[in-house]
Amino acid sequence: MLGLDKKDTGLLLVVVVLALFAPFILNLFPTNSGMAFFNGGYPDLMQRFAIFGIFAIGFNILFGLTGYLSFGHAAFLGVGSYAAVWMFKLLNFNILPGLVLSVIAAGLLSVLIGYISLRRSGIYFSILTLAFAQMMYAIAYSDLLGRWLGTTITNGETGLQIYNDDPQILLGNGPNVPHLFGLEMRSKVDLALGPWNFTFPVGYYLCAILLILAFYLSIRIFRSPFGLMLRAIKSNQTRMMYTGLNAKPYTLAAFVISGMYAGLAGGLLAAMDPLAGAERMYWTESGAVVIMTILGGVGTLIGPILGAGTIKYMENIISKMNESLLDSWFAFLPDWLQHAVVWVATWFTGEGWHMTQGLLFMLVIIFLPGGLVEGGQKLTGLFGRKRAQTQTKTEPAE
Amino acid sequence: MTKTLSRRGVLKTGAVAGAGVALPTIFTASSAAAFTNEPTGSTVTLGFNVPQTGPYAEEGLDELRAQELAVQHLNGEGDGGMMNTFSSKALKGNGIMGKQVKYVTGDTQTKSDAARASAKSMIEKDGAVMINGGSSSGVAVAVQGLCQEAGVIFMAGLTHSNDTTGKDKKANGFRHFFNAYMSGAALAPVLAKEYGKDRRAYHLTADYTWGWTQQESMAAATEAMGWETVNNVLTPLASTDFSSYITPVLNSGADVLVLNHYGGNMVNSLTNAVQFGLLDKMVNGKKFEIVVPLYSELMAAGAGENVQGVIGSMNWNWQLQDEGSKAFTKSFGEKYGRPPSNSAHTCYVQTLLYADAVERAGSFNPCAVAEALEDFEFDGMGNGPTTYRGADHQCFKDVLVMRGKENPTNQYDTLEIVEVTPRAQVEYAPDHPMFAGGDLGECNPGA
């Protein structure tokens, strides 16, 4: 189907189902039950899943296929956001010009940074990309570019946002929130089903459709001769050069493609929430996409999406567990035991959520070298040994 | 794994299809309610969005303590704290409008993005009707913008930039904290009295919005008193070592150093300045002095003995002797074993003020609440008679000028009150040039 073999079609279907039914899958628990805390099916988080999924899929095209570890991909995310918000400020709230420009801007920037950085390999390449991104972060955070030009470009630490006196030359009577030809991103439909409540946000479905397209494109790239070439670069670049092939145009193409994915993700972030902050370009964000990819499974098709989802879920859910909530959960225990359990739990929840994150990184990478995808394979191996033969399985690039 | 998930997906499809046929009316467009997150049950949820990780984590955790205390008092637990001294008596200790108060917490990480994500989850998932807290102006402006779009009330926590109620003011947002202009207006006369009117000041300024407005305000206020501004050097926020910005100071002919820094920046720049012996020097025949325009108890504690003798300003301090401050310090101190910080005070007071405004308005509708808060005058919450100005949603009250204590008796006793600057002295017109360019806009009830 669609030029994919049976295995890839299955994988694509899984992603389609996951994406389209996310409002159900993420809201497993009835709204008023104690477990509702763990529900992640609200618009903002679902949108983040899809957007960072796109970001990680793109990153995986570069890192998973060529092995070039960029430590500066957040720069493209940030540039995408700034481009989109500027379109909102100048034209109107229709997200289409913003998304298009964000992809173009990130693409152009990645041509520049990629062309320079790809003159080096290994850790020298990583540090070059890191240096570019950190420079752009500093420029955005203090709006140095704006200061050099005597105007406002990034609006500094506050972040670029839309004011009532912005030109918005096409606004007219159109909606005053981001929309796609009148379809407001923040509008949503609620479905009450017994004790359950499900939310279907317009913005999320736009992100989900783009995620599916991005995923489909990444499968096509993985299975194309171009993808094969990229893998050859990863396994042995010197040998490739001896055969007379110049690897650089291929790596540069991969770099630019992944930069454009990041730009799209950045544009979508702005489309869902029209504000672009400089910390989107900070090295921790570049590091986060590296971690999402490795955590999910480098070089696998679906891994980056799983990794992005896991990290964003932890960041948004575990950080909200506070002490009084823990007290209420463990209220059934005897007093002394309750205090002990809550004391231990506070190290890992609320303000301690970083601890859980660090622990997860270590555990996954120690016990599941192939990331979460390997964990999934082990699980299916355990429970469905018979079916595992015909099962749609993801396969690492190497 | 993939198999099980897709099977579940199929089940869900079936369920939805079935439900769709059977119950066509259960789909509700979200505009059914009169305003965003109208509380329908017996409880109402407030969202406390504070930095729990990163450089301002301690500040955020202190805000959280105060917010928990406020919720207790609203629900009629504990000794009631400032509810007993508050001039408005609308609060009964039975929650807000008879609804029990619940709260959710989140981590802003002191990043606009994370703060907005956290606030969104409170609004979209937990049904919060009000967001409170924060410890930086960038975050406050970002979350204020979000609350305006979403249609909930934002009670900004610690935010000191002029922009929060100036260029970036919003109809759904209210600030209890003072601002950079007020710091300058309160500090300048005290500085002139203590150090003389013939001084030359050297500014080191954190290179972001708050730093800029702070520096602008301090320069304007001190120049009006006759001081001269020798130089203003912007320092990167990421700086950890300020030695290379401190060394040129003594050479410049300046005899006062103004550190427009906050948080870790302030702790390090002050420490470095003291290390270089600036406070022991005589320049232009006068003793060299350092000024830190914005103090906080936690940062003063972080700077340790380096704050001794250094003058700065604050929104509130637990050493104030009015009935409201005493009541709050007592109930906070008895619960947590430490005196509250001024950011804790801000968040506590704001939570009570929001609840009171709802009671007086008789509705949780943000527009009704905003109307009740606009130009509301009250007393008994520390800082004397206080007004929430309707024109820009800035709070006006007395401002404290503080000095680092020479001989602290314990770890909380780092600052002493030099002067309580009366409110009249720090007031300004809503269209003051430092606050120009903003537009409050219309109140947005959302939905």
Added chain:
Amino acid sequence: MDVIIPQILNGLDKGSAYALIALGLTLIFGTLGVVNFAHGALFMIGAFCSVALSKLLSVSYVTEDPTQKDFLGNPLKVETPYVESWFGPEVGGAIIDWSVPLAILFSIPIMIVVGLVMERGLIKHFYKRPHADQILVTFGLAIILQELVRGIYGANPIQTPAPDAFKGSVDFGAAFGFDPNVIIYPYWRMIYFFFSAVVIGGVFAFLQFTTFGMVVRAGMADRATVGLLGINIDRRFTIMFAIAAVVAGWAGVMYAPINAPNYHMGMDFLVLSFVVVVVGGMGSLPGAVAAGFLLGILESFASMTAVKEVLDGIDQIIIYLVAIIILLTRPRGLMGKKGVMED
């Protein structure tokens, strides 16, 4: 001149910290071939050794003083450190006052244990894994170490002053004929510079002039051959890891009085120290030290008003700008070896 000299001093001082951290990082790169993202955390733990020792020495018993009141109006609890009651306020006070220099000794066993546990317990299993895996696992470890410190000491910076004898600054410009107040420098920062010079010199001497060092250098150059000679190179590399941990720890111990330690100081230095190491060139110890001082001095120059007037905000981007220029003109940094971490 009078503007330049203090900035050179500042640069040397910043450079000392960068060089010390980068030196340990390069040792681990060079010997074990591991990208250690937890190296900043080792620096942070070192700084907290100073904090811990000063807290430990100030462990106090509490007496109530009814003549004074605390903030709630209860009798004030007065804390008297045990050392002061044992040795008298004079000697006891002096011991507490000297806690940072004492922490140099105190930190040795701690850093060695941390280093050995890290290497034997975790990093050993990652020699053969891709660098990306090493980054992720050590980054996870760094987060955990940092959270542990935050859990114990809180997020606020903790002042850990130098002994009274080293407080304040010296006006040594006056000795060379400059006007007074023109070139002043704090005692402790000068001590930091000399301390790091001694440590760096010590590490080089150890590698150059001892048999152990010779074997390690041989192992860095060609691990397989040294192994074939029947030398247990792994054990020596483990020891080198412990030494690198101690060097990073010492950089932190001595840094505590310069800027108050906080739990995220390791992360603040992490990215910078990687840039330093790579600019110096992978696998080169002198390169790392040279790059540390170079970037420290350039950073200081860039913060001068005269330079900032040329390009506003240059001090924010100088390090990265220089790193890019150096890496583009010299493919392997200042003194990098061919083939190290290039794939």
